[in-house]
Amino acid sequence: MLSVEAVHSYYGKAHILDGLSFEVRRGEVVALLGRNGAGKSTTMKSVMQLVRPRQGRVMFQGADLVGEPSYRVAKSGIGYVPEDRRIFTDLTVMENLEVGRQPARKGAPDWTIEQLFDIFPNLKERRTNRGKHMSGGEQQMLTIARTLMGNPLLLLLDEPSEGIAPVIVEQMAETIKTLKAEGLTVMISEQNLHFARAVADRAIIIEGGEKKFDGSFAELEAQPEIRDAYLSV
Amino acid sequence: MAFFFAQLLTGLANASSLFLVASGLSLIFGVTRIVNFAHGSFYMLGAFIGVTLMEVLPGHFGFWGSILLTGLAVGLIGAIVEIVVLRPIYRAPELFQLVATFGVILVIQDLTLMIWGAEDRLGPRAPGLRGIWRIFGEPVPKYDIVLIAMTPFILFGLWYLITRTRLGVLVRAATQDREMVGALGVNQAWLFTGVFALGSALAGWGGALQLPKGGADLLMDFNIIGTIFVIVVIGGMGSLPGAFIAAVLISVLNVLGVTYLPSSTLVLMFVVMAVVLIIRPYGLLGREEVAGEHGQVGAPETPIRPYGRLGQAVIAGLLVLMALLPLVADQFLLILTIDMIVFALFAASLHFILGTGGLVSFGHAAFFGGGAYAAALLVYHFDTPMEIAFLFAPLAAGLLALGIGWFCIRLTGVYFAMLTLAFSQLVWSLAYQWRAVTRGDDGLISIWPTDWLSGTVPYYYFTLILGVGGILFLRHVIHAPFGYALRAGRDSPRQAEAMGIDVKRIQFAAFALAGVMAGLAGGMFVFSKGSVFPTELEIAASFDALIVVFLGGVKTLAGGVVGAGFMTVVEDWLTRLEYWRLLLGLVIIAVVIIAPEGIVGSIRSAWARYRGTGDEEVAK
Known part of the structure; x- marks a missing residue:
């Protein structure tokens, strides 16, 4: 479904992604693992074209996304949940969802606000609250719900477990499983190996903008040296 | 007391047109972050287009129809300006766009002069509203009362648009974080064009609505822009209710100022603005600006380095030339x-x-x-x-x-x-x-x-x-x-x-x-x-310097100096021509689009690319 091919991305002069390649297949949940600064967020931004890769291709459903404006990437069916949430703090929950709303898309689950309220009951209670009056966990749920309103085929979740209470993290894991059951393809970036193992089918480990491991969690268990070298556990 | 009340009504009537124009500016700034100096030009265009249409279209329908059409026409012109001039330069350093809008002012001034001539136009009276009504014995023009009665509907209409429609939700979201709005699948380019067109249309309507009270002349653009900015800033940039309150405040104060303290008229509103900003640094209803929260942090600034050998030699050479200039130059040079x-x-x-x-x-x-x-x-x-x-x-x-x-x-x-x-x-x-x-x-x-x-x-x-x-x-x-x-x-x-x-x-x-x-x-x-x-x-003198600095290049030391040299020469050459404003405006717009880092900055980037040591751009 998504295939990142030898992508090089930069921030100014800093070379962040160094020929990174990987694939995400329809229906799976993939965890992108790596330390702080390994290039996880940049990978997601390079898919979204929020950071424009200097070299390489980002193929989605057979089309190269490199050079497209971000809104076209979103319209082609990729939903993006940024690490820092970026909810619209002056807008209410309902209005935040409205910004994300896009027409139904063939082959993707078609979300209604009611369905999303079933998954995120807190949002229903707070539907008329402004974003700035919500807790970190609620904001995290809102930002996921907002992206789902676009009926994406592929969901990119940047560090969904970061900075929220442990009980919410549990809830988040359940949510991701629900999304997978609905037929969504998901890629999460994580530092929390435990969380990743709980939700993902496959792990990709990057370091210095290069891929160091790509395989199942069972294979990763079998190679503790990789875990020790590239993940801070 | 009755006199005072009549004065108050005049102020309120003036406020309705001002509010229309100011709300347009506020809307444009809120979403695009562009400080649009050309907003007064759209107001002026509204007045001229309105007068022309009213001359052609007769009767009640003609008058109000002209006003409606004027807004649409000015909105269309605004959309064209946005697409041609502003769209290429959204990624330029913040506030750089204001230089482009200054070029737009000059172009519109001369085009207006070409099309409508230098003569002032008197606005036609509104049909059926020519007379006065007596309120507490004081004469109040009927048209003033109609304007006052209309204002709440205008405010309500804008409020509805902004708070109750999808467009309004997107606009408010983009005001806060336009990059995220784009990442959610909304084409910001068209959102920006739409907002700019709407804002310009509001200015056009403001210009057409004030016709029966004023008219159309070539100084309208500069005369109103200061007031409009003051209103938007007092209200808080991006806040419509704020703009409304400020428009009423300024209009009423102006009318009272003219009556009771005539020598204050030139500064009254600036004093009010200074007081408001000192007490409330972000205007009455504005909110704090946080740098970079709009997804518009430019590329990281390259540290300014002293010039190398070559650069120093060039500058030393230039100085020697300048020192020797009196040997060859005439008085004029x-x-x-x-x-x-x-x-x-x-x-x-x-x-x-x-x-x-x-x-x-x-x-x-x-x-x-x-x-x-x-x-x-x-x-x-x-x-x-x-x-x-x-x-x-x-x-x-x-x-x-x-x-x-x-x-x-x-x-x-x-x-x-x-x-x-x-x-x-x-x-x-x-x-x-x-x-x-x-x-x-x-x-x-x-x-x-x-x-x-x-x-x-x-x-x-x-x-x-x-x-x-x-x-x-x-x-x-x-x-x-x-x-x-x-x-x-x-x-x-x-x-x-x-x-x-x-x-x-x-x-x-x-x-x-x-x-x-x-x-x-x-x-x-x-x-x-x-x-x-x-x-x-004057404001114009401050803006001249600003334009020069931006044209030369904000991020380079030589920017101001080179910009000043460029501008002095270009102006000296162009002002000999009849429509020099048009040409100067086009030159400014061209420089802004071709050299978005300013003259010096762009030359430096080109040089760096040539040498293969360029600063790599970050796509945002």
Whole structure:
């Protein structure tokens, strides 16, 4: 479904992604693992074209996304949940969802606000609250719900477990499983190996903008040296 | 009491047109972050197009239909301007777009002159609303009452659009974080165009609605833009209810001011704005601007480096050429070069506070003109020798900058810019209205240099030494620890504070130094011209300097100097032509689009690309 091919991305002069390649297949949940600064967020931004890769291709459903404006990437069916949430703090929950709303898309689950309220009951209670009056966990749920309103085929979740209470993290894991059951393809970036193992089918480990491991969690268990070298556990 | 009430009604009637125009500006700024100086031009276009349509279309339907059509036409023109001029430069440094909008002002001015001619047009009376109604015995024009009655509906219509429609939700979301709106699948380019068109249409409607009370003339654009900015800033940029409250406040105060305190009219609104900003730094209903929260942090700033061997050699060569210039040049060329050096120092001082300090001042002419006036007043009233009077130019400007800076430095961004503008207007109105001392717009004349400097050639060397010296001094300061601290405060105020830099104090000192240097340029100016007029303190003078700095390049030291040279030459050449504004506007727009980093910045980037050491761009 998504295939990142030898992508090089930069921030100014800093070379962040160094020929990174990987694939995400329809229906799976993939965890992108790596330390702080390994290039996880940049990978997601390079898919979204929020950071424009200097070299390489980002193929989605057979089309190269490199050079497209971000809104076209979103319209082609990729939903993006940024690490820092970026909810619209002056807008209410309902209005935040409205910004994300896009027409139904063939082959993707078609979300209604009611369905999303079933998954995120807190949002229903707070539907008329402004974003700035919500807790970190609620904001995290809102930002996921907002992206789902676009009926994406592929969901990119940047560090969904970061900075929220442990009980919410549990809830988040359940949510991701629900999304997978609905037929969504998901890629999460994580530092929390435990969380990743709980939700993902496959792990990709990057370091210095290069891929160091790509395989199942069972294979990763079998190679503790990789875990020790590239993940801070 | 009845008279007072009638006055109040006049104020409220004026407010309705002002509110329309101001809400358009506020909307455009809220979403696109563009400080659109050309907004007054759309208002003027609205008036001219409205008059023309009303002449063609008869009766009630004709009048109101013309107003409706005018808005649509001006909206369309706005959309074209956005697509052609602004869309290519959204990624340019913040506030760079305002230079482009200044080019748009000039182009629209001359096009309007070409199409409608120089004569003022009287607006037609609204059919059926020609007379007056008596309210408590006082005559109030019927049209005023209709305008007052319409305003709540306009406010409600805009409020509904912004709070209850999908477009409004997207607009508000984009006001906060447009990049995220794009990542959610919304085409921002069209959202921006739509908002710009709507904002322009509102200005057009404002221009057409005021026709029966006023008319259409070629000065409308500049006459209204100051007021509109004041209203938007008082209300809080991006806030419609704020703009409404401020429009009513300013209109009513203006009407009362004309009646009870006529000498206050020029400054009243600027005083109100200054008071509001000092108490509420983000306007009545505005919210704090946080840099970078709109997904528009530019590429990381390249550190300013001293020039290499080659650069130093080129500059030394240029200086030698300038020193030898009197051997070959005629009187005219020497005077032009003096003007250029004076302007270059003025621009360099603005560049210092703007580029290095990150503080965009809209009122820098206050220090240039202030310095000029300080010296001229001493000579004019006390026959002070030039040697002493001249010293007072930088001194007085520096003191003025300390005073103004004390108020302004606590603000940031557009609010800082507007407060500096307000203070410069105060200084200007002082020069303009305190006739006993300043002789008003008759100016101060016969301010000639002392004997040993009275020839053109000696004065040329005097200017060259002080001008180049001043510019080199600023350059030195930028590379000194003080300059590092200033740049640290610009790029990252919090980290700078955490490192123990008192950012506000550094900025305060830099603001004062910029004032001193501008005053020095003002002193050089007044003795080269032999006179000084309030025009040197006008908004236009401040904007000239701003445009020069942006055109030259904000991020390069030579920017202000090169921009000043470019502008002096281009203006000298173009103003000989009939439609020079049109051409100058097009030149400005072209430079802005072709060289978005300014002339020097773009040359440097091209050079770096050629050498293969370019700064790689980050797509945002």
